[in-house]
Amino acid sequence: MARPLKSSLRLACAAALLAGAGAAHAAPPPKTDAHIAQLTVEVDRLEGARAVRKLQRAFGYYVDRGLWDEAADLFADDGSVEIGMDGVYVGKARIKAYLQRLGGGQMGLVYGQLNEHLQLQPEVDVAPDGLSAKGRWRDMAMLGHWQKDAAWGDGIDENTYVRDGGVWKIKALHLYVNFVVPFEKGWARQPPAAADWRTDVAKVFPPDKPPTESYRPFPEVQVPPFHYVNPGKKAPEKPIVVTDPSLAAYAKRVELLRDQDEVENLQAAYGYYVDKSLWSDVAELFSAKGTFEYGQMGVYAGKAHIHRALLLLGKEGPEPGKLNNYMQLQGVIHVAPDGKTAKARFRGMVQWGRAGQNGQWGEGTYEDEYVKEAGVWRISKLHFYVTGMTDYDSGWTKSAIPMQGQSAVDPPDAPPTEVYRSFPGVYIPPFDYPHPVTGKPLDIPEPADTVLGRQ
Numbered sequence: 001m002a003r004p005l006k007s008s009l010r011l012a013c014a015a016a017l018l019a020g021a022g023a024a025h026a027a028p029p030p031k032t033d034a035h036i037a038q039l040t041v042e043v044d045r046l047e048g049a050r051a052v053r054k055l056q057r058a059f060g061y062y063v064d065r066g067l068w069d070e071a072a073d074l075f076a077d078d079g080s081v082e083i084g085m086d087g088v089y090v091g092k093a094r095i096k097a098y099l100q101r102l103g104g105g106q107m108g109l110v111y112g113q114l115n116e117h118l119q120l121q122p123e124v125d126v127a128p129d130g131l132s133a134k135g136r137w138r139d140m141a142m143l144g145h146w147q148k149d150a151a152w153g154d155g156i157d158e159n160t161y162v163r164d165g166g167v168w169k170i171k172a173l174h175l176y177v178n179f180v181v182p183f184e185k186g187w188a189r190q191p192p193a194a195a196d197w198r199t200d201v202a203k204v205f206p207p208d209k210p211p212t213e214s215y216r217p218f219p220e221v222q223v224p225p226f227h228y229v230n231p232g233k234k235a236p237e238k239p240i241v242v243t244d245p246s247l248a249a250y251a252k253r254v255e256l257l258r259d260q261d262e263v264e265n266l267q268a269a270y271g272y273y274v275d276k277s278l279w280s281d282v283a284e285l286f287s288a289k290g291t292f293e294y295g296q297m298g299v300y301a302g303k304a305h306i307h308r309a310l311l312l313l314g315k316e317g318p319e320p321g322k323l324n325n326y327m328q329l330q331g332v333i334h335v336a337p338d339g340k341t342a343k344a345r346f347r348g349m350v351q352w353g354r355a356g357q358n359g360q361w362g363e364g365t366y367e368d369e370y371v372k373e374a375g376v377w378r379i380s381k382l383h384f385y386v387t388g389m390t391d392y393d394s395g396w397t398k399s400a401i402p403m404q405g406q407s408a409v410d411p412p413d414a415p416p417t418e419v420y421r422s423f424p425g426v427y428i429p430p431f432d433y434p435h436p437v438t439g440k441p442l443d444i445p446e447p448a449d450t451v452l453g454r455q
Helices: 005-019 032-064 068-072 092-102 200-204 245-275 279-284 303-311
Strands: 075-083 088-090 113-126 132-145 149-164 167-182 286-294 299-301 322-335 341-354 360-373 376-391
Touching: 032 068, 032 113, 032 132, 032 149, 032 167, 032 245, 068 092, 075 092, 088 092, 092 200, 113 149, 113 245, 113 322, 132 167, 245 279, 245 322, 245 341, 245 360, 245 376, 279 286, 279 303, 286 303, 286 360, 299 303, 341 376
Parallel strands: 075 167, 286 376
Antiparallel strands: 075 088, 113 132, 132 149, 149 167, 286 299, 322 341, 341 360, 360 376
């Protein structure tokens, strides 16, 4: 079993110091101590990002099953929770009491109760000193009671975390609720919320502090604030440079892991910007020669033309009554050994709709490429293979919404790179990576499709 990176780093550092010591107890190579210190800081940040992801996912699993004590114990002593317009509850005891009341008042769940809170699409940034972090998450909820009621929930977490005594804890969890809607009607038929849209719990169990922000849920417009600058505009990460050859391999491992986190954050940011039709922000994520290909719309090249292609999907900015959720899930990321390029496969799950109309479900696969330009990761090729879109009420057994074709208003720079049909058609988006165990390339024949002449 491979050693953890920090343990391997310590062994490498010890070996470097021993190698530099002779019979005369020669001093370590110049700047070795400084390089070890820099690597240690970077490893702490990488481990911190992974600890934060684990922490938030654990919160979701505990809330799923009504484990209120366990959920509250994830917080710092002065931690807080803020959900919707309920206000801020401070301290573990108050957090537990609030969450328990939201879950029905009992410890655990009752027979027939569903309380799933999926914690998805992390965009995590650890502070340079490794002592605090911020994270943006998508909270997708499946709620209800057997033979009584069922509901979907959707929201965005903008959270802060702190490393306390060497242990990462939640400092402040802030869930911006987008909707909680009956399963039968879905999000597109959700009427505007009441003037006072606090939960019944908050009305009888007052918070410690009032809400920090005022907003309205879907179908009205809300854009939860981003804790990060647009990744396409951010300052580059400080490169890891070591002159001691014995540390070079470990420095490279650290940098490649950091690159992987940067790519994951970049793709997550793409999804969060698309959610709100922030097309200018989306285009800024691409390299100067980047390309954008969605379904059968064709290939658009360059930031300016990509921006215009996005406008074919809807006007710039969020609109009242429009839902445009594009989840970025299940990433498989591979950074090239030289750290200059990367490829990734993501699952795209879509919730779309306009108020008063039928909602839509969608699903697809991203096969994307990335390039590091002047120390900043950017999307060099985004290709979304549409598996299928379907009417919310009819579902995929009865409804299949055709893909959008090439625009005559603003034609693409090139036709689609691959021609296929969405569901009920079957197509296998090519894998950018070999089989993880066998190492063999996945050159899988496409299923027959007589309409397309594929035998």
